[in-house]
Amino acid sequence: MLIKVAICNFQDNGAGNRALWQGMHERLKSLGLHLLLRQEMWGAEENAGALATAAERVLGLTGIIGEGCCTALYYSPDLFTPVENYTPITGPMWVLPPTVRGLRLRGTTPSAVPLLVSSFHLNYSSPATRLPEAERLTQWADRWDRSANRAGTVHWPALIGGDTNSYPTPGTPGDPALPVLDQIADEPHRAHRSYLGPDGVRRMDDRPDATLRTAGLHDVARHLATTRGDTAALAPTMDACSTHGPDARVDRLYASPELLPALRTVEVIDMHDLSDHHTVVATFDQKTLTHILNNPLTRTA
Template sequence: MPRHITVVSSNFELNGNGDHATWLAMQQRLAGLRPTILCRQETFGYAPTGRGSTLFGESKSITKLVGDLGPGKHATALYYDPEVFEQITLWDTEWPGWLLHPTAMTLRVCGTRDVDMVVGCAHLSYNSPTKRWTEAEDLTRFADRVETYESEHGPRKRKLPVLALGMDTNSYVDPDRLVPGELAIPRLEEIKDPPHRAHRSYETASGERVMDSRPDRILLTAGLEDVARHAALLPGGPGLAAVAPTVDECDTHGPAHRVDRVCTTDWLLPAVVHVEVADMKGLSDHHTVVVTYDLDMVVDLYRARFALTA
């Protein structure tokens, strides 16, 4: 039987905004998804020390995972199952220009000598398409991690793949890459809130305002693929359920759309088994992306890529 792992990416609105009952219900809901890796955005109120560390510790206890917070405002966090992965490095992501800094780790598959991959969690700027552009460029660093390993032929360099980058992009998928039947990205005139029109679009050199999908295109150029799109196109796969909206229609944001995504290095896509969007109505303003990988396939692809022995 193949070993399946689950990556969950969840933006929990303001981390419950001080409502402990809602916070607890969300932790239990996430635990019920049985994540192996959990990417959390809007982890406000968590901290490495003090009262915030107690709450963060409770979240780890409920989900039965371990993990770390991002720097700065500690607005993102990454959790993982220590029975499946061993943390090799917690990255320094205190990068200039970020309000909500990302979290990233290098994880090793337990039981292997050097099957190491990058996982990340990010929350792009809600109000500035210019910031999102530069933030997406920063995230391409996750796909550019080169490490040196000893082999029977001496030291060898290896560019690590990104197993999963879970994020709230606050922007849209490339309209030229929509899955047939997927909801179109909103048009500017469909967004009734004027500030939000500015938040989700930018002006081209010709003076035209276009909806922002630059982060999607930047990550794609860096070899980071949208796993939901891949799964939706698999024969016998989840179909359009994989690319369901992650934000419902509302007055400010306009029509329902998909802003929460998980990306993976393109050559790991064959290991993606299933993608779904878990409904979080009553708990958060975002729904949760759930991705299933075949871990044995991940390891096999990795070893084939780098000509490694078991």
């Protein structure tokens, strides 16, 4: 069996445009997802959580709505069980706080580790803020717990994804090219997507990607492109527009290295009629993932 994991940035504006909301959720349901990392869940908890409940009903998944409805996780209750009492402190720098949970995979042994899953949304307008947000995300690449069943501590593999509002580090064949700063028509957007280097030159912001990969997390689309030649995995997740510049791959999924043997595919699903972001879907082999979680990285120090 393949486990399907998706990233979807879509404004939960069901009260304002119910047909659009319904169309997006029906499209997501058709993908047969087991994990969904959502961003921009505005209004999900209003009216006693009516919109959040409606999404669960359409998707057939159980939702965890994060602080301020900024992000959320949806998971298949037939496949995953949340680890109780694990809500890490995200820190004061977050404008749009992430949602994070440990999810135990069905069929793993009692001594298996959970999968540490996070849906995040980095700051839209501040490259200076995005950098510490990305640095803070790296804490979930570094979760080690004492194990009653093993000597030393065991590593929780991380799977984190969302809207980075920035670009992957250039150099991967097939990746969309970085915008040229002075060719972005919207001048505020130039500031939103670039940073001032130490030499006084403004550069397009790829620092969150560099930070996450320095911490050992792997961009799964980049991994497939570089190890298997699957450049289709690098398809843009936002289309070119007159104000913001060319096609860009701003929505990305990152995984701890031990999860990569279970990775099978990455596909970008066209959502142009429903959202300004396309949906990224990655598949993982359940048998291989079960083996990884049953046999976690262990250290004695």
